[in-house]
Amino acid sequence: MKIKMLSKDKKAGKISFEVNGSNPAFMNAVRRIIMAEVPTMAIEEVEFRKNGSILYDEIVAHRLGLIPLKTDLKSYELPQKPEDLQNPKCSLKLSLKVKSEGIVTSGQIESEDKKVVPVFDGIPIVQLLKGQQIEFEATAILGKGKDHVKWSPGIAWYRYDIDEDNVEKPSGKEDPSEKGTSPNPDQQDFVFFVESFGQLSPSQMVDEALDIFEHKLDEFGQRLKDA
Secondary structure (H helix, E strand, O other): OEEEEEEEEOOOOEEEEEEEOOOHHHHHHHHHHHHHOOOEEEEEEEEEEEEOOOOOHHHHHHHHHOOOEOOOOOOOOOOOOHHHHHOOOOEEEEEEEEOOOEEEEHHHOEEOOOOOOEOOOOOEEEEEOOOOOEEEEEEEEEEOOOOOHHHOOEEEEEEEOOOHHHOOOOOOOOOHHHOOOOOOOOOOEEEEEEEEOOOOOHHHHHHHHHHHHHHHHHHHHHHHHHO
């Protein structure tokens, strides 16, 4: 298998690379692991101390859970039991206290760990009118996209690497993946795309997905030996 980087845009959080000598099963497995099993941090519990806004606690909590948080995978572990929500190795506390009139945004959230903060500062949470205030403490934990999309680090997809010189170009279509031809079942060349939501870099997402894939294969092999 050969891999060649095609493009890398750090600012947009996107990468694409060419894979030669692979197959659809492997490409799809990596795609699924990236979106569903690479862990990230997200808010799981919220304790409201004051909420004078027009929105119910549940609505605000739901919005908080969907705010992407920059993730430091080296400092935190996946929780294995409910008590781990209080374990500093598995959880992180974030807080917010606002009394002023206006739109409350993600940039006003304070984190105990400066490495784990909202990816974007301008995500609106709620609007406060004159005399209203909001105060809460939230707990963020590592999780996986297969359990809830708020833990998904981004999206990944692939297409067959079609030789444009040997494919008739339909009018108005430039992407080789949209040229209306059936792919060769023996096709072994692909172009893979990864786009991050900001919690992790695209390269981290791919590296972590491959580590998870390797662990799954090792576990599968061990179970076959024990069977």
